[in-house]
Amino acid sequence: LTAVLMTLKTAEDALPSSPDHAQKALAGSRSQVDMALREIRKAILDLRPSVLDDLGLASAVRWYADKHLRPLGVKVSLEISGDEEGATGTAATAIFRIVQEAVSNIAKHSQTKNAKISLEFRQSEVLVLVEDDGRGFDPDSLKLPQDSGRGLGLLGMRERAELFGGTVEIESSPGKGTRVRVRVPFE
Known part of the structure; x- marks a missing residue:
């Protein structure tokens, strides 16, 4: 999640002068958040294995x-x-x-x-x-x-x-x- 914050800051800084760079950074952040959510869901399920x-x-x-x-x-x-x-x-x-x-x-x-x-x-x-x-x-x-x-x-x-x-x-x-x-x- 720290990486996402850093990438979002990069996108925010790049937005006025380089919208393409900002768009790529935002897409990367979205991907990182998606991966983090999958890992969090897995961790929650693993707390008490239903098996x-x-x-x-x-x-x-x-x-x-x-x-x-x-x-x-x-x-x-x-x-x-x-x-x-x-x-x-x-x-x-x-x-x-x-x-x-x-x-x-x-x-x-x-x-x-x-x-x-x-x-x-x-x-x-x-x-x-x-x-x-x-x-x-x-x-x-x-x-x-x-x-x-x-x-x-x-x-x-x-x-x-x-x-x-x-x-x-x-x-x-x-x-x-x-x-x-x-x-x-x-x-």
């Missing part, structure tokens, strides 16, 4: 992994054990968001052809394992988010789990894949 309400946590995880990994040629294995009945509401949303970030990281960074997700529903907690056999990375290099934004997703995963008294552990090393272990209690 959780429609399908439940396990099926929502399966849907998300299939949608984002299979088109990349990644074979996805999903294992589910236990009864997910108690894993609802904000805890289920947090778990889904954590898995969503882990799957997105596989798609963006791992260069793998195999991913495994397991959900173990226990009486008062959910254990999640998301792993791949891709290129891996050094987790110590991302303990604190970088100025570039690298590591923010991992930090967000940890913060979501901690809000519920849970944990996220990341095991990885270059050339050896990545394993994300999550434990989130629920009431």
Whole structure:
């Protein structure tokens, strides 16, 4: 939106002396606003994914992994054990968001052809394992988010789990894949 304001100011300044330049700047601003609105709508819809309400946590995880990994040629294995009945509401949303970030990281960074997700529903907690056999990375290099934004997703995963008294552990090393272990209690 800041870019739109700057472009509008450019158009305003150019209007008296260069109407063609102003018209191009206004068209660019319109395009930027359109893109911003699409992103805002998507963010609003993503606050509480309707797929959780429609399908439940396990099926929502399966849907998300299939949608984002299979088109990349990644074979996805999903294992589910236990009864997910108690894993609802904000805890289920947090778990889904954590898995969503882990799957997105596989798609963006791992260069793998195999991913495994397991959900173990226990009486008062959910254990999640998301792993791949891709290129891996050094987790110590991302303990604190970088100025570039690298590591923010991992930090967000940890913060979501901690809000519920849970944990996220990341095991990885270059050339050896990545394993994300999550434990989130629920009431």
